[in-house]
Amino acid sequence: MTPLEQSRHLATAIPGPRSQQLIDRKAAAVSRGVGTTMPVYAARAQGGIVEDVDGNRLIDLGSGIAVTTIGNAAPRVVEAVGAQTAQFTHTCFMVTPYEGYVAVAEALNRLTPGDGEKRSALFNSGSEAVENAIKIARSYTHKSAVVSFDHAYHGRTNLTMALTAKVMPYKHGFGPFAPEIYRAPLSYPFRDAEFGKELATDGALAARRAIDVIDKQVGADNLAAVIIEPIQGEGGFIVPAEGFLPTLLEWCRANDVVFIADEVQTGFARTGRMFACEHEGIEPDLIVTAKGIADGMPLSAVTGRVEIMDSPHVSGLGGTYGGNPVACAAALATIETIESENMVDRAAAIERLMKDRLGRLQAEDDRIGDVRGRGAMIAVELVEPGTTEPDAALAKALAAGAHAAGVIVLTCGTYGNVLRFLPPLAISDELLVEGLDVLALLLADL
Structure with missing residues (x-):
């Protein structure tokens, strides 16, 4: 080269x-x-x-x-992709599985925040992984409602468009959207300052504002999951005030609500930690990854607590291309590069x-x-x-x-x-x- x-x-x-x-x-x-x-x-x-x-x-x-x-x-990725394509490019993991998929799942279980036992499932895109995280949360809780936040972006499929806040260019003319999706106010320090310094700097206070909306408009008894980008991407690289994410997580744990961190854009060393959640020491129930996972090859994942990830019935998760062997080889080489360099x-x-x-x-x-x-x-x-x-x-x-x-x-x-x-x-x-x-x-x- x-x-x-x-x-x-x-x-x-x-x-x-x-x-x-x-x-x-x-x-x-x-x-x-x-x-x-x-x-x-x-x-x-x-x-x-x-x-x-x-x-x-x-x-x-x-x-x-x-x-x-x-x-x-990147050199390791180029070498790994070439070696894998020379062996085979696809068999479908659900038909004749292969080691690369398992190795990527093992790496994700090791790297993502939290010391407890975890499981992973692999998909193709961030949107697809988000959809599957919602499926898993609903299966685990036996509840249906989902809350996302102002300024959120979670993808371009029907469900993820519903989760996404911005109309143009992502949603305009493409409805109706998936039901049982609700929206809560985000901590946006630059704009919250218009309402007072305390709200802009006190993440716990901003979280209680969001929780009040959730309690009134949805109710914890109906809520399967809260999904949030630890740092919003398309919404404007918004970093919530310190304390916002931990307060939300604490409320979710107390109310049998699955806390999903969408780290599609923030994951894999992008933010100065392997995952952005680590900046405030939080351990999501489920974490969604894609983008930087495989240095350009299409791959995504959902990783989380074993009891949540194992709640769907056998064959309830999957997809023809999910965890493609070439993409898995690229992901393993990407992770090796991040860690070794x-x-x-x-x-x-x-x-x-x-x-x-x-x-x-x-x-x-x-x-x-x-x-x-x-x-x-x-x-x-x-x-x-x-x-x-x-x-x-x-x-x-x-x-x-x-x-x-x-x-x-x-x-x-x-x-x-x-x-x-x-x-x-x-x-x-x-x-x-x-x-x-x-x-x-x-x-x-x-």
Whole structure:
């Protein structure tokens, strides 16, 4: 494998001529419902760089939406995938099972928070794993209602659209949605500050606000599960105030409600811990993982307490491709890379670098209302100068400018005003600093 030079380089304007040809072909062949963020087509990617078909090298601050956490085409993963495809690509674990699936389940049982006995089941996507977590919780509790939170994102299938808060582009025109889904207020410190400092800083108080809504609108006797992202992803990289998650978990345990942590975006070293739940020392009943689990191969999982995971009847869980052997090989190589190369510590170092640089930008520019996140999952919330009024237009303009300058960034947030950064942990400090320098110049120009 020829190494890809780790530097930003613009050989053409973006998009270049070959990308433009592919843009035209996509328009003629692919449903318009499938959108794209960048007007380029990838040819190669390694480390912190994506190279397009025109030879442009782009700084990757997106990791394919938190998927290539250890860097694209990571050596151990490339080797493991090649070796497995030479043996077999599929048999269906439910027909003739194989060791790789069992080994991934063993690794997840070992790595996820909690010292008790655990079990895992493997699937294909984050949405699919979320759906199965709900199935498992309902089977265990014999109750049907589920609570998710304001600003939540849990997927694009029917049930996960119901759990997701944002209408556009995820839900508009696609209803009716699965029933027995309810919503509670999240701890959102930047916006809760409008209602007083105590609510913004006291997570237990914010949790009691949510619990009051749950008690009144659902009732614990009807509630199978509470599902929450420990740090919200699409909702805007919102980190709840300290104490919010433990208070919710305590209430769930006291009321026979399954606490599900959706760590699809936050898992596998992304936040400076192997899982974001560990920042507050909580042990979810069930934990949902995907994205960074297999460095780009489609794989997801539900892991949790043995008595909950074993509650569905035999053959009640599964799927033709769930725990595909090639994806399992990639996952084992990904976990080995994270552990052997101390990538949890690397994520923490990235947080320090990014928050220092973005914090200095915030001090100079009152359009940056908030800098937040953990590890290599950092965001800036953009507002009208001197206010908390969301500025989605500025976020859009900054993202477009960064793309034209060869830096991959993503937007998110309920109000469309958040720039999010998800660099691969393999990225160099130099590339990170250069990407943030581009952002600073664009802010000044705008």
